[in-house]
Amino acid sequence: MPVKTRTASSPKGAKPGLLTRLEAIVGKDGVLTGEAALPFATDVYRTLETPLAVVRPADVDQLQAVVREAAAAGVAIVPRGGGASYTDGYLAVRTDTVLIDTGGLNRIVEINETDAYVTVEAGVTWAELKAALDPLNLRTPFFGPFSGFAATVGGSMSQHAISHGSGQFGGSAESAVSVDVVIADGTLLRTGSAARGGSPFARWYGPDLCGLFLGDCGALGIKARITLPLIARKPAFQCASFAFADLPSLARAMRAAALENLDDEHFAIDAPLAQGQIARQDKAAVVQMALSVLKSSPSLVAGLKQLSKMALAGDRALRKAEYMVHYILEGVDDREAKARLDRLRTLMTAEGVEIPNTMPTIVRGMPFAPLYNVLGPKGERWAPMNGILPHSQVATFHAALEALYASHAEEMTARGVWRGGMFEVLRPSGFLYEVALYWPGEQTAYHAGVLPAEHLASLPQYAEDPETTAFVHRLKAQIIALYAKHDAVHFQLGKLYPYADVLEAPTLDLVKAVKAAVDPKGLMNPGALGI
Numbered sequence: 001m002p003v004k005t006r007t008a009s010s011p012k013g014a015k016p017g018l019l020t021r022l023e024a025i026v027g028k029d030g031v032l033t034g035e036a037a038l039p040f041a042t043d044v045y046r047t048l049e050t051p052l053a054v055v056r057p058a059d060v061d062q063l064q065a066v067v068r069e070a071a072a073a074g075v076a077i078v079p080r081g082g083g084a085s086y087t088d089g090y091l092a093v094r095t096d097t098v099l100i101d102t103g104g105l106n107r108i109v110e111i112n113e114t115d116a117y118v119t120v121e122a123g124v125t126w127a128e129l130k131a132a133l134d135p136l137n138l139r140t141p142f143f144g145p146f147s148g149f150a151a152t153v154g155g156s157m158s159q160h161a162i163s164h165g166s167g168q169f170g171g172s173a174e175s176a177v178s179v180d181v182v183i184a185d186g187t188l189l190r191t192g193s194a195a196r197g198g199s200p201f202a203r204w205y206g207p208d209l210c211g212l213f214l215g216d217c218g219a220l221g222i223k224a225r226i227t228l229p230l231i232a233r234k235p236a237f238q239c240a241s242f243a244f245a246d247l248p249s250l251a252r253a254m255r256a257a258a259l260e261n262l263d264d265e266h267f268a269i270d271a272p273l274a275q276g277q278i279a280r281q282d283k284a285a286v287v288q289m290a291l292s293v294l295k296s297s298p299s300l301v302a303g304l305k306q307l308s309k310m311a312l313a314g315d316r317a318l319r320k321a322e323y324m325v326h327y328i329l330e331g332v333d334d335r336e337a338k339a340r341l342d343r344l345r346t347l348m349t350a351e352g353v354e355i356p357n358t359m360p361t362i363v364r365g366m367p368f369a370p371l372y373n374v375l376g377p378k379g380e381r382w383a384p385m386n387g388i389l390p391h392s393q394v395a396t397f398h399a400a401l402e403a404l405y406a407s408h409a410e411e412m413t414a415r416g417v418w419r420g421g422m423f424e425v426l427r428p429s430g431f432l433y434e435v436a437l438y439w440p441g442e443q444t445a446y447h448a449g450v451l452p453a454e455h456l457a458s459l460p461q462y463a464e465d466p467e468t469t470a471f472v473h474r475l476k477a478q479i480i481a482l483y484a485k486h487d488a489v490h491f492q493l494g495k496l497y498p499y500a501d502v503l504e505a506p507t508l509d510l511v512k513a514v515k516a517a518v519d520p521k522g523l524m525n526p527g528a529l530g531i
């Protein structure tokens with residue numbers, strides 16, 4: 001798809017009376033058009049078409065009514081959660097699109113401690129969910145991506161997410177019990193035990209209809225409510241970090257640790273990310289993090305000790321390492337957490353060395369960071385990509401990717417394009433290899449929507465260079481092709497990664513039949529999943 005940016009509303013595709021009817025449902029303030037719609041219609045990477053309107057229902061009834069009206073008018077219907085994705089997932093590919101912002105569906109519907117589940121509306125963010133569960137000493141197994149201040153439970157369930165809790169409990173989909181979905185005619189469809197009209201406590205009730213809607217990128221309907229399991233928070237934890245000289249040795253160690261199911265979560269980064277993007281914090285964020293470390297420590301003395309260790313260690317060791325992996329391990333008591341750490345140390349130090357645990361300690365204290373990372377450390381544009389590789393392919397993919405970068409080295413340097421890598425093991429069987437590209441480019445409506453104006457103004461500003469933007473776009477396509485060559489699958493398919501065009505015919509037929517059953521006119525997020 002060519003890179004395309006529009007800056008004004010388009011009257012193209014307007015349907016007589018539709019906006020008035022939508023306003024009658026959600027109120028005048030709940031319908032945004034033109035410039036006001038643009039921040040919602042721009043993802044972290046780019047903008048495609050400007051939709052007819054962004055509509056913001058305040059509850060599930062309004063959501064159903066909006067979908068009914070839009071469907072009756074024959075316009076495309078595209079759901080948006082926190083908007084923290086970068087794969088065109090909620091971007092409009094037609095001007096006659098109603099973009100539905102689920103931000104108003106922000107109620108925690110039920111916390112059922114006895115039956116151990118929590119039901120939320122789709123627009124609840126992971127940070128809001130955690131804040132509601134913390135006082136009860138409860139959590140969900142997967143408890144959000146790093147973007148959880150903005151990312152919603154509905155968004156993450158719709159495109160798959162990993163990070164917090166993924167070491168023990170896998171990705172977002174593994175922490176879903178039931179979903180209530182508004183399909184293209186406005187009907188509310190329930191799954192699992194809730195499909196009988198009863199409580200949503202159980203997912204496994206006949207075929208997995210809940211799973212059908214997980215990772216659909218909104219192509220099959222709009223999640224209105226999601227039920228997740230509750231577990232007790234463990235009182236003890238340990239943090240540890242290790243450095244490696246090269247990616248294959250890092251990947252081997254991470255795989256070994258995953259096989260033994262030791263950690264609650266982990267993440268690994270390469271040197272460019274450690275020195276730039278991830279390690280960067282402004283002063284306010286550092287103070288906030290220090291407070292969080294104190295709060296999450298077992299005692300004030302332990303917290304102060306940890307802080308002084310963090311200050312003493314600085315990031316000297318981090319700066320020397322090529323690859324670093326950071327672990328958070330939990331236990332029912334200190335003894336269990338330490339036993340897990342001892343075993344992890346044995347596995348990691350077979351090929352790596354231990355380094356200060358500054359970064360996981362910060363993440364433990366503050367799992368959801370402000371979205372400063374949507375721009376590079378010098379205000380550069382940022383485009384991440386992910387591929388989940390079988391472990392057997394990691395080393396060869398890495399070598400091929402390095403060769404690709406080498407073949408473009410001159411142009412990357414000339415254009416100021418640089419790259420980093422981030423890695424996680426997804427259960428023992430998959431290795432998530434995330435690529436981040438950075439380049440000098442103009443800030444967009446997305447950045448203006450999510451970052452404070454004074455922060456944006458404090459960063460270097462770049463003029464848009466269409467040739468550099470096109471170069472990055474081509475490089476992304478080449479990296480995606482490389483993932484495909486190495487048997488990768490992708491989270492967050494959106495409208496970017498291959499799906500429909502690579503499925504075997506019988507599977508694609510089934511996916512299309514499901515789509516036709518819930519969305520016969522093809523109105524629901526056209527282009528998502530390639531269907």
Ligand SMILES: Cc1cc2nc3c(=O)[nH]c(=O)nc-3n(C[C@H](O)[C@H](O)[C@H](O)COP(=O)(O)OP(=O)(O)OC[C@H]3O[C@@H](n4cnc5c(N)ncnc54)[C@H](O)[C@@H]3O)c2cc1C
Pocket residue numbers: 044078079080081082083084085086088089090102122123144145146147150151152153154155156157158159160161162163217218219221222223224371373374492494525528
């Ligand atoms: C700084 C930063 C850090 C990140 N860290 C992580 C990370 O640690 N792990 C990770 O996996 N990802 C991460 N991401 C990517 C992204 O934030 C997550 O994937 C997140 O889950 C997206 O949620 P969202 O609510 O913002 O979804 P959106 O971006 O709003 O939407 C994503 C997709 O879901 C669809 N959708 C949204 N809501 C609904 C709904 N209610 N019903 C049906 N479809 C819907 C949209 O149409 C779109 O296709 C990060 C992003 C940023 C910017």
